[in-house]
Amino acid sequence: MRVVIAEDLALLRDGLTRLLRTHGFEVVEAVDNGPMLLAALLRHRPDVAVIDVRLPPTQTDEGLRIALEARRRIPGLPVLILSQYVEQLYAKELLSDRSGGIGYLLKDRVGDVEQFVESVRVVAAGGTAMDAEVIAQLLSRRGRDEPLSALTPREREVLGLMAEGLSNQAIAARLVVTEKAIGKHTSSIFAKLNLPPSDDQNRRVLAVLAYLES
Numbered sequence: 001m002r003v004v005i006a007e008d009l010a011l012l013r014d015g016l017t018r019l020l021r022t023h024g025f026e027v028v029e030a031v032d033n034g035p036m037l038l039a040a041l042l043r044h045r046p047d048v049a050v051i052d053v054r055l056p057p058t059q060t061d062e063g064l065r066i067a068l069e070a071r072r073r074i075p076g077l078p079v080l081i082l083s084q085y086v087e088q089l090y091a092k093e094l095l096s097d098r099s100g101g102i103g104y105l106l107k108d109r110v111g112d113v114e115q116f117v118e119s120v121r122v123v124a125a126g127g128t129a130m131d132a133e134v135i136a137q138l139l140s141r142r143g144r145d146e147p148l149s150a151l152t153p154r155e156r157e158v159l160g161l162m163a164e165g166l167s168n169q170a171i172a173a174r175l176v177v178t179e180k181a182i183g184k185h186t187s188s189i190f191a192k193l194n195l196p197p198s199d200d201q202n203r204r205v206l207a208v209l210a211y212l213e214s
Helices: 010-022 034-044 062-073 088-096 113-124 132-139 153-163 168-175 179-192 203-212
Strands: 002-006 026-031 048-051 079-083 102-106 128-130
Touching: 002 010, 002 034, 010 026, 010 113, 026 034, 034 048, 034 062, 048 062, 048 113, 062 079, 062 088, 079 088, 079 113, 088 102, 088 203, 102 113, 102 132, 113 128, 128 132, 128 153, 128 203, 132 153, 153 168, 153 179, 153 203, 168 179, 179 203
Parallel strands: 002 026, 002 048, 048 079, 079 102, 102 128
Antiparallel strands: none
């Protein structure tokens, strides 16, 4: 699995490179700024990109803006954002793009190597991997007159865990209920969000994106 990494801190960039290579990934390029990131993504078209939000030259939201530009040029490019903070505007725009895997993790909350590596794999496979704190911040400005307001507290909890990239089996284990019960909750969520079965769309991804959109 081919990976491009964008991180301006040399020690962290080297650490991510070594970590992913140890777990069988091929890191085709690791860069430290926005222009080099865009060039690397267009050149390699990787299976997944692991990108920090703040990159030179602006040190603001360069990474997210480059990710958006890259996905416009390479539709469906899987992107995992790994950052110290949540950038609301561009994060919502990136998460609203309903093609390709998406993830957003906070650096100071990634405490398990295996979980991080699994998140990279989930995003590369077209899924979502969201930090619960990212979800909370993105939802903080939502209105209450939207379809999501029809969800029960338990359904919202299940959808939040779906956004973290958990399977029904993993959600059941987390909530200490049966997998059948989680299946009923997810079916109800899809119905309330008007997401009928489709061969062309992943309803789990669409549900998570609806959960995150403003």
